[in-house]
Amino acid sequence: MKNTALTATHEALGAKMVPFAGYNMPIQYEGVNIEHETVRKSVGVFDVSHMGEFLITGPNALALIQKTCSNDASKLTIGKAQYSCIPNDDGGIVDDLIIYKLKEEQYLLVVNASNIEKDWNWISSKNDVDAEMRDLSEDYSLLAIQGPKAVEAMQSLTSHDLAAIKFYNFEVGDFAGIENVIISATGYTGSGGFEIYCKNSEVKQIWDKVTEAGAKPIGLAARDTLRLEMGYCLYGNDIDDTTSPIEAGLGWVTKFTKEFTNSEALKEQKNRGVERKLIAFELDERGIPRHGYDIVDGQGKKIGEVTSGTMSPMLGKGIGLGYVPTVFADVNSKINIQIRKNAVPATVVKLPFYKG
Amino acid sequence: MNIPSELKYTKDHEWVKIEGDIATIGITDFAQSELGDIVYVEVETVDETLQAEEIFGTVEAVKTVSDLFLPLSGEITDFNEALEDEPEKVNTDPYGDGWMIKIKCSDLAEVENLMSADAYKTLIGA
Numbered sequence: 001m002k003n004t005a006l007t008a009t010h011e012a013l014g015a016k017m018v019p020f021a022g023y024n025m026p027i028q029y030e031g032v033n034i035e036h037e038t039v040r041k042s043v044g045v046f047d048v049s050h051m052g053e054f055l056i057t058g059p060n061a062l063a064l065i066q067k068t069c070s071n072d073a074s075k076l077t078i079g080k081a082q083y084s085c086i087p088n089d090d091g092g093i094v095d096d097l098i099i100y101k102l103k104e105e106q107y108l109l110v111v112n113a114s115n116i117e118k119d120w121n122w123i124s125s126k127n128d129v130d131a132e133m134r135d136l137s138e139d140y141s142l143l144a145i146q147g148p149k150a151v152e153a154m155q156s157l158t159s160h161d162l163a164a165i166k167f168y169n170f171e172v173g174d175f176a177g178i179e180n181v182i183i184s185a186t187g188y189t190g191s192g193g194f195e196i197y198c199k200n201s202e203v204k205q206i207w208d209k210v211t212e213a214g215a216k217p218i219g220l221a222a223r224d225t226l227r228l229e230m231g232y233c234l235y236g237n238d239i240d241d242t243t244s245p246i247e248a249g250l251g252w253v254t255k256f257t258k259e260f261t262n263s264e265a266l267k268e269q270k271n272r273g274v275e276r277k278l279i280a281f282e283l284d285e286r287g288i289p290r291h292g293y294d295i296v297d298g299q300g301k302k303i304g305e306v307t308s309g310t311m312s313p314m315l316g317k318g319i320g321l322g323y324v325p326t327v328f329a330d331v332n333s334k335i336n337i338q339i340r341k342n343a344v345p346a347t348v349v350k351l352p353f354y355k356g
Numbered sequence: 357m358n359i360p361s362e363l364k365y366t367k368d369h370e371w372v373k374i375e376g377d378i379a380t381i382g383i384t385d386f387a388q389s390e391l392g393d394i395v396y397v398e399v400e401t402v403d404e405t406l407q408a409e410e411i412f413g414t415v416e417a418v419k420t421v422s423d424l425f426l427p428l429s430g431e432i433t434d435f436n437e438a439l440e441d442e443p444e445k446v447n448t449d450p451y452g453d454g455w456m457i458k459i460k461c462s463d464l465a466e467v468e469n470l471m472s473a474d475a476y477k478t479l480i481g482a
Binding site: 016027028031032033221224225286287288290310311313340341342 | 392393395396398400414416418419421440
């Protein structure tokens with residue numbers, strides 16, 4: 001099991017540690033509900049250094065990204081980031097990721113920890129254009145500073161005007177006394193804030209200054225409830241090697257302005273319409289949907305499965321995502337979630353669940 | 357870790373308080389601390405008569421679902437309905453307001469199978 005550069009710090013704070021994607025990670029410190037509320041109402045900091053980072057450079061860096069990723073990276077200018085996914089040849093998804101344009105001919109790809117090796121091998125296998133690839137995952141740390149008070153609480157740590165960094169934009173500069181870090185207005189919580197990329201040797205100083213400035217440590221359990229309240233997909237739950245980006249509602253990052261892996265088939269799927277869709281639902285009665293529970297129709301016939309589910313800390317009710325046949329996918333459609341012996345009624349809703 | 361000496365315990369981290377032939381049952385301080393924030397307690401077995409070790413309900417934390425096992429055979433007479441709106445009472449007061457069910461025991465000899473506070477303390481390494 002791997003540690004991040006902050007593992008000892010988390011342990012000293014009394015965090016409950018669990019294995020996640022091969023890393024020893026903090027799942028909670030004080031408690032998931034209070035941590036969740038901190039991010040929704042104030043500011044918290046997550047150590048997400050397990051995430052993978054690949055640097056792609058050279059005259060054909062963009063060409064490699066364009067042929068392997070679904071979104072149109074030619075739209076990126078220096079200082080902008082883009083959410084995208086890596087389709088496979090069979091209609092599924094290798095991974096979802098964020099692409100940063102650092103310089104001309106230089107891009108940073110940020111991928112899921114559980115997929116680092118798979119993604120590296122996949123992109124390498126497509127690299128017949130001689131782009132230079134470097135895996136920085138072991139050398140770089142990532143902190144997510146999230147919450148409505150992030151800008152105000154962190155401004156004293158940098159000479160950059162944090163309020164001026166727009167969503168999915170970033171700057172490279174000084175932060176917490178360290179030079180040359182990426183300050184990115186991105187995140188996985190829906191509550192605003194920043195992600196900070198730095199070297200492993202620098203992250204302890206940044207963590208200490210960020211927590212001194214008022215950000216509370218937040219564990220991965222709250223990261224999951226926060227992302228689910230927004231309806232953000234989690235790779236391995238809501239999207240995987242068998243789910244198409246069109247079915248998953250990721251058509252907005254699947255751009256047919258260029259060719260990419262399996263783009264012809266996905267384009268046809270988009271034009272023809274999909275047979276099943278990833279939907280968001282809220283339970284009409286008490287109960288908590290969980291990954292793997294059956295979704296059933298009014299007659300008790302199985303029509304799909306829950307891919308993510310939880311008790312929403314902000315709404316106080318059961319919420320979830322899951323795939324159902326398109327006829328059940330319209331907002332306000334009635335479905336049922338099989339929770340042990342009971343088929344609990346649920347309603348298909350529009351995302352996000354929580355509208356802050 | 358709070359382990360009241362007057363209660364009996366199970367390896368499934370439940371506590372049992374015996375008064376005559378009525379047993380009050382909940383989960384231990386250790387169990388609530390391991391589970392984390394409890395968000396749902398489901399008991400749909402009131403008025404049923406079950407054998408010891410049968411499942412009488414479910415406790416759900418944010419990330420986990422755990423079955424609740426009946427420590428003693430008997431009829432489930434009461435569910436602590438306050439937990440429907442405030443399941444967090446199991447976290448804040450596991451031996452008091454966080455109690456889960458009461459049962460009418462059908463075989464008090466089974467009490468011999470339960471653990472003392474000291475034995476439970478040893479089990480969890482407290």
